[in-house]
Amino acid sequence: MSSQPTELGYRPRHGGSHQKHGLSDAQNALYWREWNAAKVALIATGQLPAIGAATHNAARHQIHRDALDGRDVSHADFSNEDFDKVLAAFRAISAPTDLDAQLRAQGQPLLRANYQARALAARLTGAGHGSAAVTSYLDGVVRQMRLDGRLAGDAPAAFGHLNDVDEVKKVVVALELQTRRNAKRATRPRQEELFAF
Numbered sequence: 436m437s438s439q440p441t442e443l444g445y446r447p448r449h450g451g452s453h454q455k456h457g458l459s460d461a462q463n464a465l466y467w468r469e470w471n472a473a474k475v476a477l478i479a480t481g482q483l484p485a486i487g488a489a490t491h492n493a494a495r496h497q498i499h500r501d502a503l504d505g506r507d508v509s510h511a512d513f514s515n516e517d518f519d520k521v522l523a524a525f526r527a528i529s530a531p532t533d534l535d536a537q538l539r540a541q542g543q544p545l546l547r548a549n550y551q552a553r554a555l556a557a558r559l560t561g562a563g564h565g566s567a568a569v570t571s572y573l574d575g576v577v578r579q580m581r582l583d584g585r586l587a588g589d590a591p592a593a594f595g596h597l598n599d600v601d602e603v604k605k606v607v608v609a610l611e612l613q614t615r616r617n618a619k620r621a622t623r624p625r626q627e628e629l630f631a632f
Contacts, residue, residue, distance in 0.1 A: 457511055462518060466510050469522055470495055472529035498524050519543045548603040552594070555610035559617065570595065576606055585609070 458466060474491060477483035483494050500507050502524035503517055513521065522543075526533065552573060553564050562568035573594035580586040586602055597603050 458513060458518065463510075465522070466518070469525040469529065473498070473525040476529045498528070515547060516544060545598065545600045545603060548600050548607055552603060552607050552610060555607065555614055559610065559613060573606070576609060580606065580609060 474483065474494075477494065478485050484490055496507055499510070499521055502520040508517055510518075510521070553569055556569045556572045556576070557564045557566070560566075560568050560572050562572075574592070577586065577594045577597065578592055581592065585605060587599075591597055594606065597606070
C-alpha cells in the first residue's frame with residue numbers, strides 16, 4: 436500500500452482511533468494549507484490580528500481543542516480521525532458556505548477504509564486496485580459475511596454500496612485475516628517437501 440488516491444494520502448492504522456502516528460507528507464501539506472486559509476479568513480473578519488505568531492499558534496490550538504472535544508493535540512500526533520475533524524473545522528472557518536468541503540473531510544474515514552479494503556483485495560486476487568476482479572471479490576466477501584452474520588442483515592449485498600465505516604472496517608479485518616492465512620500457507624513446507632529424501 437503506497438498512497439491513497441485522495442487529497443489526504445494514506446497512513447495504515449493499527450490499534451485505537453487515537454493512536455499517534457504522525458502525518459504523511461501529503462497530510463502535513465494539506466494541514467498547513469487549510470490552516471493558512473482559515474487564518475486568512477479569521478484575519479479578514481477581525482477575529483485574529485494580522486501579526487502575531489504566538490497569537491496565531493494559540494488560535495490554531497484552540498481550533499484543535501474545539502474540534503477534538505477539549506483535547507489539545509499537536510498536529511504531528513494526530514490520528515487520521517483527529518486530522519479529519521480539524522480539517523473540517525478549518526474549512527468551516529475558511530469556507531463556511533462550502534458544506535461539500537467540510538463533509539469531504541468528515542467522510543475520509545470511509546474513504547480510507549474503502550481504499551484499504553480494495554488494496555487488500557487487490558493483493559489477494561493479484562488484480563489491479565480498481566479492476567472488476569477486485570470489485571467482484573469484495574462483493575463475494577460481503578455476501579459471505581452477510582450469510583455468516585458478520586455484517587448486518589440489512590447491509591447492502593455489494594461492497595460499493597456499504598456506507599457505514601464500521602461495516603467496511605469489518606470487511607477490512609476479514610481481508611487482513613485472509614492475507615495472514617495466505618502468508619502462513621506460503622511459508623509452510625508442502626507435505627512432499629517434508630518427506631523428500
